[in-house]
Every structure is written in structure tokens, then in C-alpha cells.
Amino acid sequence: MPLVVFVNSCDDKEEIVFDSELPQFELKDNAILLEVIMPQGTTADENIYIVGEFNDGENAVGQLEWRLEKAGNSDVKWGIYLFPSTFKNNKTLADGFYFVSEKQGKERSVKNEDVSHVLNVSVGTRTNVTVSRWATYFEEEEEPDESVHDGYVIYVEDNSGWDAMTLYAWGNDLPELLGSWPGIQPTGTEMKGGVTYKYFDTGADNEGLTYNLIFSNNGDEQFDAAVVTLNRDYYLRITNTGYEEIDPDQDIEHDGYAIFIEDKSGWDVLSMYAWGNGLPELFGGWPGIPATGTVTIKGVTYKYFDTGAANEGLTYNLICNSGSDRNQFDLAPVTLDRDYYFSITDTKGVEVDPQNPGTVTPEPDPEPTPEPEGGHTVYVADNTGWAGLTLYAYANDLPLVGAWPGMQVTGTKEMNGLTFTCFTMPVELSDMPIAIIFNNNGSGSQLADYPLTLNRDYYFTITADACMEIEVPAAN
DSSP, rough: EEEEEOOOSSOOOOOEEEEGGSOOOOOOOOOOOEEOOOOTOOTOOEEEEEEEEGGTTGGGGTOGGGEEOOOTTTEEEOOOOOOOOOOOTTTOOGOOOEEEEETTTEEEETTTTTOOBBOOTTOOEEEEEEOOEGGGGGGOOOOOOOOSSSSSSSEEOOOOOSSEEEEEOTTSSSSOOTTTOOOOSEEEEEETTTTTEEEEEEEEGTTEEEEEEEEEETTTSSSEEEEEEESSSSEEOOOOOOOOOTTTTTOOOOOSSEEEEEESSSSSSOEHHHHOOSSSSSTTTTTTTEEEEEEEEEEEEEEEEEEGGGGGGOOOEEEOOTSSSSEEEEEEESSSOEEEEEEEOOSSEEETTTTTOOOOOOOOOOOOOOOOOOOOOOEEEEEEEOOOOEEEETTTESSSSSTTBBBBOOEEEETTTTEEEEEEEEGGGGEEEEEEEEESTTTBBOOOEEOOOOOOOOEEESSSSEEEEOOOOOOO
16 A cells, blocks of 8 residues: 655645555665565565675575565565675676575566666665566476375465464364364465465364354464355465455466456446546556456456556546447546455446355445534535545644545535535634645545634535635525
């Protein structure tokens, strides 16, 4: 998720910095600091080394001096301090270097080519370096002799980053399947279709029983996972907060986050168009592109649109359409920091939970928030057409209702036939001179700063271009 730095002027640009680019290690005056962004699939327990002519090539592998350290607050960054006094053969980083994982082999380019980074840097500096792929990504590994399992198996693609992933299983009036809390660590690992799974054998004697699964970091962080009946094997992909059941036969690698669509439109062709304020069209010019492919999750077939890893963190507005025909509707604004799942008809779409097919969590009708005693409310007749409206408030260049883009809507109110969007201000701001900025939830559009003294309620009518204060609407 990007870190957005807010600036007051409507004409200034927002600087976007991705989490993976943030510094994770302290500088040292006598050392060159390399902070290395690792590819997906790099695990926290891997031993990774820097290799180059300056440290005697691959003889450096296995030597602690040249091993990278994983950052404590990042799942994708490793670091290493290099001291030029230890360089050999009168060579430097300018003579080329690359990285080697003991587990996954040499660093490779996205086209499976040799990699040589070249840097001319000095001590006391920090440089970000990106590893695109490991050699194992391109290998068609021979399937090892199939493991002999005891009963059905829980296979886990572990993306949790935990030091010790454990699985606990309980059932109504049943003995604990994998022992007492926090359960057991994996029985072993097994490679299937190029994916390394950790697995838990459930025991042949337990066939047909139903258990509730809980994953944890050896009893610390934890989350409830699937309820399973032991009449088949299960394949789960987990993070440190949740899980999804996957089909191991669907070997799909997405480019960045994906938009998944359960298509009930009836159209001959489903195309997706995406636009963002000040951004290039995500899927090209109108009408966009047809689906990248299809995937089935828990019996539901989705068409998916890969959004591109380079676009992570950007916000786009999605429009579903039938290609060259005139059928179209606005789907949703999305920030590309996760996958999205929608079910659509020919007129609208709703976000769905792929782990609970057929269920949609309805959005509750907004309820007005009671005004705190002594506080004041900004009422807005919203004619902007924006997908979301937020209010930013500041005084003396300091934010008053949260960082940009400010506070969300606190409710709605009907007055004299008009529906007003409400922003109830904190009571401590009463009587304070402030300035407010209406904006489209930080997505690039905003109105001019409007100064006011918060000693009463205010009523505005706004469009996408202008803001005008109006009189208090007469009572019905």
C-alpha cells in the first residue's frame, strides 16, 4: 500500500512511495548499505548471499560475511552492509554482482537471463536493489516420489511469514485432531505443480469426521480457517490474517493484483475499462480489454483481469461493458493493494467473498450520526458525481480531522426534499477558524480551500468544480 504525502495546493502533485521502497536498515558511515527487494515466494528462513568478483564469486555462498539479513518490519526486504576494505582482487560493486538463494538458486531476470547489477556507490549510502526471479521459478521440477500419507491431507501454501506455523483442529465432542493448543507444525513438505506445500496428515482413522482448523504462529498470532470434513484432501493458501482454498491443478501466476468477475451479464463479450485521475488508462483505450483468463474457486467460475505489478497502490475506476456494443455500467473504484471479486449482471456488480460463494454482504443504509453536544455539522448537497466524498480540514497547516483525504461521511439527512451528506465535526473544533477541502476520497479531484469559523452548522451545495454556501433549508 503506498504512502501518500499530502500537499495543500490543488496543482501540486502527490508523491507516492511504496512500502517496499521504505528504508528498513540504519545507515553506517563506514559501510555501503544495500536494501534488496525480494521476489514473491522468498521465505523468511532463506539464506541469501551477495556474489561478485569483489568477494571471490560463488565461493561467497555459505559465508556469514556475505549473507543478507531479513528486515524485521518488512516481508520483502533483506539488507547487507558491505565494507570496501574487505573487497578482494581490487574489485568493487561496479564490476558486477548478483544474489544467490541457497534454497532457490541464482538470481534471474524476468526473461530467465543472467543478472549483473552494477553500482558505483560509496560508504554511508543506501541503495535499493530488486531481485526479479530466482532460478527455481523457471525450472520444471521432476515430481519427487509421491509421499505416503496417513489419511487425508491438509496442504498449505504458507505465505504467513511466521517463524513457526502450527495447525490446531477441534471438533464437537471429538478429541483434538492434532493435539492440544497450538497443535503441531507440518508433517513435512511436498512439491506439487511447482509449488512447495507444507502438509498435515490427518490420520486414516479420522476419515469422515468434521474439524475446525485454526492456524497460528505457534500460539501467538492466529486466525480461524476452514471447517473440513475429512473425506478428501484440502489445499489452502494462507497469509498471517486469513486463508483461501485453492485448486492445485490451476497453475496461474498473476501479473500484479487481479479483478475477478463472476459474469452473469449475458453479454457475448465482457470487457473492462479502467481510468484514474491523472493516470494512464489501465487497460488501454475504450472499451478496454477482454478477460485475461478464467479460474474456478469453490465451484464458481470467474473471469479475471490482471492489473500489472507496476500499478500496485494506484486507484482506478472500473467500467464493465460489452465491447463494441453500448452496454456498460460503473462497477467500483478500486485501489490496487489486493485482489477484488465481483458478481455482475448486465446493469450492476457487487463485491463478493470467494470463500463463501453465493453470499453478498449488503451495505447497510447509512444512519445519521448524532451530533455531539456543542459540535457543529457541515451539510452538503452533493452533485459532484464522485464515487466517494470526504472532507479534509486544517488550521496552521495541521490536519484537524485526520490525514488526507480527511474524514468520511458521518451520515445523511433529509431536509425540505433535499438529501444532505453530513460531516459532524469534533466538538473540540467549535469556534475555531479552519479551512476545509471537499475531495473525492483522495483519488485526485478536490475543490478549492474554503475558510470558515466553526461556530455554527454550515450548508453547501457542491459540484465537481465549485462549492457554494446556501441558506438553511426551510422545514418541511
